Amino acid sequence: MHEASPPPGPQKEPLLQAIDITKRYGTFAANDSVSIDLFPAEIHALLGENGAGKSTLVKVMYGLVQPTLGELRWQGQKVVLAGPSQARELGIGMVFQHFSLFDNLTVAENVALGLDGKETFAAMSARLAQVSQDYGLPLDPKREVWRLSVGERQRIEIVRALMQNPKLLILDEPTAVLTPNEADQLFIVLNRLKSEGRALLYISHKLDEVKRLCDTATILRGGKKVATCNPKEETAASLARMMVGADIGEVKAGSARATTVPRLVVNSLSLAPDDPHGTHLQSVSIEVKGGEILGIAGVAGNGQDEFFAALSGERLSHAEGSVIIDGKSAGQLSITERRRLGAAFVPEERLGHGTAPRMKLSENALLTGHAASHMVNRGFVDKPATLATVDRTTKTFDVRKAKRDPEAASLSGGNLQKFIVGREILREPGVLVVSQPTWGVDAGAAAVIRQALLDLSGRGTAVLVISQDLDELAEIADRIAVMFHGHLSEPIEAALATREKLGLLMGGSSAGQSAGQKEASHAAGA
Amino acid sequence: MGLLEAIILSVIAASTPLLLAAAGELVVERSGVLNLGVEGMMIMGAACGFAGAWFTGSTFLGALCGIAAGAALSCVFALLTLGLAVNQVAAGLALTILGVGLSGLIGAGFVGEKISPAPNLYIPLLTSIPFIGRILFGQDLFVYFSVALVAAIWWFLYRTRAGLVLRAVGDSHTSAHALGYPVLKIRMFAVLFGGGCAGLGGAFLPLAYTPFFIPGMTAGRGWIALALVVFSSWLPGRLAAGAYLFGAVTILQLHAQAFGLGIPSQLMSSLPYLATVVVLVLISRARGTAGSAAPASLGMVFVPDR
Structure with a gap:
């Protein structure tokens, strides 16, 4: 029923047509005969899981990758894009998922590099100021990029694309790195661009956004187009089914998990970063009880990496008591000693x-399990034991691989992640700290991992999950705290943690204050 | 001629080869390539520069031969690291070993030969001004060229679009590629330029500094030039200051030996190298607070996906 339904709206001529695009890397087809029509004044979503071929398709449209077969038509005329500069000349702009910015250059220099250099630097800077003001995307042209937040960096990408006055703007997962509020502001800009008659191609796997924003959606799976539809007429579940090709099992918490005593305690942990662009942890305190999943939300780069390193023992804290694992001070213990206390880290x-x-999976199993999992016998590796661990993990967590004991790098992202999480869970740790458990993992594997974390906490383990994915935290966490500029907020009961509330905390509007203080300060300000 | 004037003149002469080679390497590293073969390219420049001058009788043609030799050797490096994506550190070290060996072979027949050194500038009146006359208006052309070169590199990097693109390629080759810039081609030109500069820096030694060739006459200057680039935080102005500082250390230890301070001469001779180590340590310590100044893609292999 979804096959080839005609695009909505009046019968306009498509701006860009991709016809039967195929891109092969060796025998692997990243795109297999994909066709897509993009119309002016329309936001077209390109949906699909990781590895479905979305990025390859847009790289073809931007001239970064040459298709093996198929052709592109721009306003009805066949075109061959030799490179991005030719795409820009036609009027195609692109905002990359992994920003194509230069950290040590200024904003203005970054913008200049995305243009063709036909105007002087001064004229370009003036136009930059004009465009950024027009669209409500404030930027300081003289600042270096590494000083800017992720949201500001994305603004540079967008302004840079807008300065070419594009007829078609391609955005590759633009909200993946934004707080909910920043995303809302982005949508205002995108709707305005649409009203100016531009075509937009919007790549995402966030179904709610696509339903809100987009007029048409093309769905890719395994490099093939499975459907073109109107996302507003679909449900999130029907879109997900098309993306994944199967129903996704819902994640369920075990009934009435008893939260008991705190098993992981962090006491006023402060730590200076070890790299100049890092974040300073500012007196972070938190308690995770046995049988509970505590989520740490926040935009990347607000101290989560430093926090993980301090918990795992990759970096030692100054005070012994700033990290306590099952009642024992662990702040100055090594990773191995913390593992012996029953902690595990992903x-x-x-x-x-x-x-x-x-290295092979069995060797990787040994790397984290050597201290506490009976894989070493008097200094010698017990090879059968390491292989047995691999087999157990494979069976319990449905890790799909070509042979019994392949190299870690040969596994797909989702399967490797299932292996890594599984490897730690099978040790039945008392405390599990896991960072971005399902980042870049397909929906099926993500469901398996989330269920495993829930089951583990149901058996009495204290689980701390650091994640940027609010949907994930809403699904599995009992309480959620937000990290901002190295501060950790008071945890909120998951049932009360609305997107709006978390979004405000993620933007730093009340970091370090409890809700009551926040209201008080609001009252004082009013 | 007073002692101070003599010291300053010899400092300038000692600094010039360092400045030439380091200026070229600065451009190379700004494009994101780490070429550790500076020493090899310098010594090749010295051997071929001397050979060229000996055959033609012209210092100018000799210098051109030196540039060509340095650039030719850097071609090998470019082929390996850019064309075949070989590890840059390994290729650079191999380049030095190759250059040192090859220059010994080429220069073997010239050991003991003499040429007339590069003439010094003479402007009536100006050159005769006491003290500053010889320093400012009485140098050989290499010295003036090296200063102009650094100024030109500064102007290129910070005032031209091509320079901006070069810096961008060094900062993030993936971003530059995504925007459609030919990363490998830009790096290729940078590496060739760096090779030419190193060759010229090497050729300065037998053409102007000492008018004869001996094997291994660069004596580690290539390594000091590499350290200078780090010392300068990849900034041309600081590079010039650093080059003259190192030149001064080299000369002052000679004078200190002449005074007979009672310090073993071997220790004094090692002073410039010790200074190199100290500077590198200080800089890596300072980096923790000052933010990273190195081009972010420095030394990383880039293979475009097409």
Whole structure:
């Protein structure tokens, strides 16, 4: 019923048509005969899971990647895009997911690099000020990018694209890094661009946004187009079904989990960052009880990495008592000693931090399990035991791989993440600290991981989840605290933590204040 | 001629090869490439520069030969690191070993030969001004060229669009590629430029500093030039200051030896190298507070996905 339904709106000529685009890397087809029509004054969503081929398709449209087969038509004429500068000349602008910015250059220099250099730097700077004011995207042209927040960085990308006065603007997951409030402001700008008659291609996997914002949606799965539809007429569940190709099991908490004594306690933990662009942790305090999942929300780069490092023991804190694991002071214990106390850690970065990419899974199992999981016998590696761990993890968490014991790097993101989380859960830790458990993981694997975390806490473990994904935290966390500029807010009961409330905290509007103080200060200000 | 004037003149002469080679390497590193082969390119420039001057009798043609030799050797480096995406550190070290060996072979026949050194500038009246006359108006052309080169590099990096693109490529090659800039081509030109500068810096030694060639006559100046680039935080102005500072340390230890301070001469001779180590340590300590000044993509291999 979703196949090839005609685009809504009057019969306009499409601005850009991609016809039967196929892109092969070796034998792997990142795009398999994908067609898409983009119309002026329309926001078109490109939906799909990670690896569905969204990024490849837009790279083809922006001239960054040459298609193996198929063609592009711009206003009815066949075009071959040799590179991004040619795409820009036609009137195609792009806002990248991983910003294409230069940290050590100024805002104005960054913008200049995205233009074709036909005007003087001074004239360009003046126009930059004009455009950023017109669209309500304030920017200081003289500041260096590394000093700016993620939201401000995205503004540079958008302004840079707008300065070319594009007819088509492509946005690759623009809200992935924004607070809910910043996202709302972005939507205002996007609607305005649409009303100016521009075409927008909006890449996302956030279904609520797409339903709110977009007029048409094209859904990709495994490199193929599965449907073009009107997202406003679909439900989030029907869109998700098209994206994933199957129903996603809902995550359920075990009945009435008893929260008991605090198993992980952080007492006024302050820590200076070890790299100049890092965040200073400011007297962070939190308690996680056994049987509870505590979520840490916040925009990336507000101290979560430093917090994780301090909890795991990658960085030692100044006071022994600033981290307490099951009643024992662990602030100055090494990672291994903390593991012996029953703690387990899952870092954000799967390859290179969570696993050694070129080592086998059994060796990676040994790397975190050597201290407390009976895989070492008098200084010798018990190879059968490490393999048994791999087999157990594989079976329990449905890790799909080509052979019994492959290299970590050969697994897909979702399967590797299931392995890493599973490896720690099977040790039955008393305390589990996990950062971005489902970042960049397909929906099926994400559901398995979230369910595993819930089950673990149901068995009495204290689980601390650091995540940027508010939906994820709403799904599994009992209480949610927000990290902003190295401060951690008071935790809020998940039932009371609305997006608005969390969004305000993530923007720093009341960091470090309790709700009561906040009201008081509002009253005083009024 | 007073002692101070003599010291300043010899400091300038000792600093010029460092400045030439380091200025080239600064551009290379600004584009995100770490070429540790400066020493090899310098010594090749010295050998070929001397050979060129010996055959043609012209210092100018000799200097051109030096530039060509440095650039040719850097071509090998560019082929390895940009074309074949080889590790830059390994390729740079190999380049130095290659350059030192090859220059010994080329220069073997010239050991003991003499040429007439590069003439010094002479402007009537001006050059005769006491004290500053010889310092400002009586140098050889290499010295003037090296100063002009640093000024030109500053202007290029901060006042031209091409310079902005070069800095951008060094800061993030993935971003530059995404915006459609030809990262490898830009780096290729930078590496060749750096090779030419190192070759010229090397050629200065037998053409102007001492009018004969001996194997290994660069004596570690390439390494000091590399340290200077870090010392300068990749800024041309500081690079010039640093080059003259190191030149001064080199010369002052000679004078200190002449005074007979009772410090072993070997210790005094190692002073410039010790200063290099100290400066590098100080800079890496200071970086913690001052933010990172190094081009963010420095030394990273880039393979465009197409």
